[in-house]
Amino acid sequence: MxxxxxxxxxxxxxxxxxxxxxxxxxxxxxxxxxxxxxxxxxxxxxxxxxxxxxxxxxxxxxxxxxxxxxxxxxxxxxxxxxxxxxQAQPAAPAFHGCPGSMMKQFHREQTAPAAAAVPMQSQLAQWPCQIKLVPVNAPYFDGAKLLIAADCTAYAYANIHEEFMRGHVTIIGCPKLDAVDYSEKLTEIIRSNDIKSVTVLRMEVPCCGGLEHAAITALKNSDKFIPWNVVTFSTDGRILDR
Structure with a gap:
């Protein structure tokens, strides 16, 4: 016009x-x-x-x-x-605490579930599962593939049951929250039982290094040669190292 x-x-x-x-x-x-x-x-x-x-x-x-x-x-x-x-909102203050406590928010793409989706079955093979609570001589440790997992890994990585817990005995802990050295108890578990392999699942945050260190120390102190590996997850749920 x-x-x-x-x-x-x-x-x-x-x-x-x-x-x-x-x-x-x-x-x-x-x-x-x-x-x-x-x-x-x-x-x-x-x-x-x-x-x-x-x-x-x-x-x-x-x-x-x-x-x-x-x-x-x-x-x-x-x-x-x-x-x-x-733009007028004040910038977030610099974070000076433990990196594992630093606040983050993840924006996930929401997709509709498949119409015929089958509910996922838990692969937890025993109870209790907390490192602090499991008996050292529990029968399920005999001949077990041992999975030692940081608490947060189950929430960060969606497929942990199928990809890591299936066929394993899973024990979990958080060295930051429990404020204990797990190495002594893990040593007794590995030394007293016929453990076939050890897999450690940890987060990328530094405090999770305590769990990895405890597992490696336990393997050394057990005087056994057992295949082992460590898998590290990012806080947004990606595998960083395995």
């Missing part, structure tokens, strides 16, 4: 930005130091920007242009207001 709309003479424009502020619809922006009409449909043709221009670079013209879109202008204003509010 042919309608009245502003025209900006870039030769006269000094890039002061007064018109950008004066335009309540957000139709004008600065590009490479010069005012520019960003979208025809944002310009209502009322010319609030004209008096604010100190060099007379803005005038009216009549030409083919998209009709003024009030809804688009409103949505653009709301978007800019939200962005400004976000």
């Amino acid at each position: 042919i309608r009245k709309i502003i025209h900006i003479d870039e030769e006269k424009c000094n890039g002061c930005g007064a018109c950008v502020t004066a335009c309540h619809e957000g139709a004008i922006g600065l590009v490479n130091g010069k005012a520019k009409l960003m979208r025809d449909d944002y310009c209502d043709g009322f010319g609030d920007c004209l008096p604010g221009c100190p060099t007379g670079a803005i005038t009216f013209t009549e030409r083919e242009a998209a009709a003024y879109d009030e809804q688009a202008v409103l949505e653009n204003k709301q978007k800019k207001a939200a962005a400004a509010q976000q």
Whole structure:
């Protein structure tokens, strides 16, 4: 449609930005130091920007242009207001504590479950499973593939039951929260039973190193040669090392 709309003479424009502020619809922006009409449909043709221009670079013209879109202008204003509010929020204070306690939030893509999804079966083979509570001479340790897992791994890694716990005796602990050295009890478990292999599941955070250290110490102190490996998970649930 042919309608009245502003025209900006870039030769006269000094890039002061007064018109950008004066335009309540957000139709004008600065590009490479010069005012520019960003979208025809944002310009209502009322010319609030004209008096604010100190060099007379803005005038009216009549030409083919998209009709003024009030809804688009409103949505653009709301978007800019939200962005400004976000920028105005104070930055999160620097974190000085244990890395394992540093707050994080993960935004997962939500997908609809399959219509015929079969509920996953637990692969926990015994009870209790806490390192502090399991009896050293429990019969399920005899001939077992031992899985020593940090508490958090079961929540960080979705497929832990099928991929790691299946066919294993699983014992769990957290050296940070339990505040104990597991190496003595793990040594007795390995020394007193016919353990076939040892797998340690830990998180990437430094405090989880205590669990790995306890398991390795127990293997050394048991005077047995047993295959072992350590799997490390990131806090967002990826396998970092295995």
